[in-house]
Amino acid sequence: MIEAHNLTKRYGDKVAVDHLSFTVESGKVTGFLGPNGAGKSTTMRLVLGLDRPQTGSATINGRRYRDLAQPLRTVGALLEAKSVHSGRSARNHLLFLAQSQGLPSSRVDEVLGLVGLHEVARKRSGGFSLGMGQRLGIAAALLGDPEVLLLDEPVNGLDPEGVLWIRNLMKQLASEGKTVFVSSHLMNEMAVTADHLIVIGRGKMIADCSTQEFIARSSDKSVLVRTPDTTRLAELITAAGGKVTDGEASPGEPPSPDGVKALAVTGLAAPRIFEIAAASGVVLHELTPRASLEEAFLEMTSGSLEFGLHELGDHEPGDGPGNAPENKPGPVSVAEGSVR
């Protein structure tokens, strides 16, 4: 179990984490969600004792990280920022970590096999692909067979097979009763992986609820309608009390192949829209009820984006602390496809 109480971290006058309190329970996967620059990595660094908070504290299984005698046996962490010497082999990287915890070197070979790196174990890790690097990071996290795992953007750089591997790994670890705390800026990834969600924006708590609840809360919001006669349909829907927005503007929505415009309708259910269209003889090409998590996520965090889209030009993307890895420009990557 991870408990954070009133955590605040400022870098200069920039507040990265703002009075954040939450509990991560064992036996499930807890997703830590927020746009880039929301403070996810910083929060994890505070929990892990790498950075000092200005206020508050965090405990893991009731103890501060720095009070753990052989912490890797209790906590496994995958940080987003690189933490491997490119000139050192994967095996030696894991070996020095294992030795520091009094773990036998046989455990190193075990985790290398577990993540599928045994064949390149003695190669310099500088030659590793992004995915292999992630696997090495995960091997390091699993080294001490910890009860608590903190994984910062673990699927970054992984191919679909690797993504699936991580998902199943996290689920299995949670089913063994472990605490799994995983951050992501991808709503969809969290929707299929996490049992519980902690959503933050600008370092502040936005939501702390089960994934189901989060989806239910944000579903039934809109219906996507494609029609050649958008003007007429928009009038009819507005007259019936619905609200129409441009469906093309939805993040991640592919442009329609036949040039037919899409509308996003809120306030009316799909059957009702169909009835209205049929009654007036408007042709519909598509009618899709959407439970867009991405939209809900964007909506919830839109006031809290570190770098609003229109502000991109005004901000130095990297003006945060040099080693806080979240300061990539823009929330663009939040939206990569939508859940239907």
Add this chain to the structure above:
Amino acid sequence: MTSAVHVAPVSGSASSPGSGGATGFAHLLLSEWTKLRSVRSTVWSLIVLVVVSVGFTALFAALTAANWTGPHAAPRDATILADPVSSILGTGIGLGQLAVCVLGAMVMTSEYSTGVIRASLLAVPRRVPMLAAKAVVFAALIFVVGEIVTFGSYFLGSTILHSHVAVSLGQPGVARAVIGTGLALTVLGLFAMAIGALIRHTAGAIATVIGVVLVLPILTGLLPGSVGAHINAYLPEQAGGLISQAHEQAGNLLSPWQGFGVFCIWTAVLLAAAAYLLRQRDA
């Protein structure tokens, strides 16, 4: 890459955690030794140390022997006769010690430049034991290699020069100078490591160490009068270098061991500052 999921049941912990104390520190020593031996910069720096030190000592001795005209004709030969050990150890090792400076700084700064420091501090969150273990392991390595280099240089140099200059380890001060030079190299390594830990950037740390070792004495040497002489005498490298003199020279403000002590104090203060900041700063 392997396919799908194959999460083997993670085997139970090998032994009960929290053994702590002395056992814990022994684990850290082993861990730091693995770190040190598993990167190329260590191997290359030590090769440079050995080759440059022994090579230049041999070159110096051979050239000196070939051009020997005697103390009355050449003042250079008189200097060598006055303290042959200091001359032998001062040339090759004086150059080779730069490899120790570079390696010492990099032992710390490479942790920061590669990000390994985060892995290290996750493993040892109290931080200072990690620095202590690293210092012990690194010092032990430099001490062993340093003594091999100094003894090797001494025997090589004195053998080449033996027809002109008679030196032996039995003469007063000679054994102390030879062993002490290896000790001074060890302290120099720790000195560079402390600066690396304070500055955290490879280029900045190496430049600072080289500046303190090579440039600062030249500048303070220009200072006039007794104040200048005192400042110069208490500089880390100047003070530490006294141990290499078998015969104390007139005008020395410190004895060899006093000088070595001053160098140790400099290093201890810097290491303490490094430990304090390591605890305070965000990693």
